[in-house]
Amino acid sequence: MNNDTRMYREAAQAPEVVRRQTESNAASLRALGEKLRERAPRAVVTCARGSSDHAATFARYLIETHLGILTSSASPSLSSVYETDTNLADAVFLVISQSGKSPDLLAAAERAKASGAYVVALCNTPDAPLTKLAHHSIDLRAGAETSVAATKSYIASLSAIIHVVAEWTRNQELIAALAAAPAQLQQAWAADWSAAIPHLRSAINLFVVGRGYGLGIAQEAALKFKETSGLHAEGFSSAEVQHGPMALVRAGFPVLAFSQSDETRKGIETLAKDFLGRSATVLLAGGNAPGAVQLPVVAAHPVIEPMLMILSFYRMVASLAIARGFDPDVPPHLRKVTETV
Template sequence: MRAEDTRMFAEAAEAPAVVAAQLRDNAGIVATAAARLRDHVPSAALICGRGSSDNAGVFARYLIESGTGVLTSPMPLAVSSVYGRTPRIPGGVCLAISQSGKSPDLVAAASAAKAGGAFVIALVNVEGSPLSQVADLTIPLRAGPELSVAATKSFIASLIAVAHLVAEWTQDDALRAGLAALPDQLEAAWRQDWSAALPVLKAATNLYVVGRGGGFGVAREAALKLKETCGLHAEAFSTAEVRHGPMALVRSGFPVLMLAQSDVTRDDAEDLATDFAARGARVFLSGRGGDPRVTALPSTPGHPALEPILLIQSFYGLAARLSVARGFDPDRPPYLNKVTETV
């Protein structure tokens, strides 16, 4: 099997076209949602999601809080679906993110948030799904069918929908321009060669994936993909958190993948890469690298808040190739299904 012949690879390659179509076709609905948020400034925001959608929610939290100042928190789904409690969020907003819109606990959480006073916005790939029926407003992801169990283009579509909403909510012209440039930039990111990491990761059993700010959500997504498609025990940390207890595990040869965007977190990432390298770790850092002991992975520049989207696109090509190199089928991870209906 070649990575290029897998559905994961083919679907990830569709992301630029998906993004272009989504930005075009969602202009009206996103403008409506953004106007509502400006006219009724939320008291707080809740984010609901599982798996890759939960990782998209981490990206959403950083973008919303840094762009609007609205306190944003992930919603523990079991509080409503298992413990039967309704969150009190009068005047708030709930963003429920899902590819299928079918998971019972996600639908229950969105329903509970609505009952607690929140305006519910569903970001979902399957229009007419149970989640869409619960929501006050649906922003379609428009990723099209995604047949590989490993989410790729639907994850990127989720990040775009969040960024589009925040750009219009805040009326940020720089972010709008960054979004308009993304389809071409995603094409360039897909062509970036991250094969320098393949030999080390092929032989690995454990590794850290590190990011910060908007990049932390994609670091979590990368760690998830390495677990499910490559059989690797990958753990995601922020550049701040990993300096505490997790640093004790880093020894000679320990692999570290660092996904760093070119914003105010960049210098910290480069300093940490040097610290890892000083311990003998095999460090791979997106973008430029000043330390000769650190392997630089080429990255595509863009709006700093959107660069994490470009990084995960480059990563997906690496993940598909690594999965095949390690003897896995990335489209059919063991014990996993496309839709996981948790309660």
């Protein structure tokens, strides 16, 4: 699956990005962890667009499972369009953005700050307006990313979120798992998912499913199928897909399922068998279902595994795009930075 696209080259940098970020941000995030313990927020509100919003989905599951704090997503248009003030006193407002300059995110962060929220920004542009507005800014340290499709910056967002929660909870198991992640990411980059390409080269529609920590990467993979390969894909929770969406499944309908090694695995495997029983084509990353196309995964802490699987996916989808006649670096009708209002 070799190619020379910018997307491919930039995704390959993810292991070093995570290593650099974790080491460089250690002192800053220890301080943030102490500040968050002192503040004891009643809620966390995330705010993001696109791939960053998929990272926010991951953050919601990680924060709620490890801290028991209600975490919800804010709609930026409430601030930028409707000019609505929401009471966010005693809340953490977590903003995730590559550029840190989208007007709607800035408006949302500014109103959140004015209402009493503690604003934390994850940003890949250190001197962006968002970093200056936030109470605490975390540099993603992904470096320049010129391909329109975000790859290493998305993985950098996931690793930064894990680092925040690990320090907030003083969870040494998570801290150790994050320290091991760069080497595991290198293994994940080498994992060969090319077996998926023949099943997706001529596909028109696709389901991508995950659950818990894996839902955010299912959403992210669905977006990447659309923007790099012109493939209509929808990301679903493995629970939600069993409702209305299941009616679309026919013989040969492709399904990509992500399954990290936690309490959600049994349900993903059962769902995969159900899809196979309907003669769907199931591409399974993690777990086992006889008849599925098994995609190799690197075993790790279940919080880390989604980050590894999405990197293996990026390598595959960059090559799928070429196989489908697309340039993954220049998707039609898209720009690298979309400044929504």
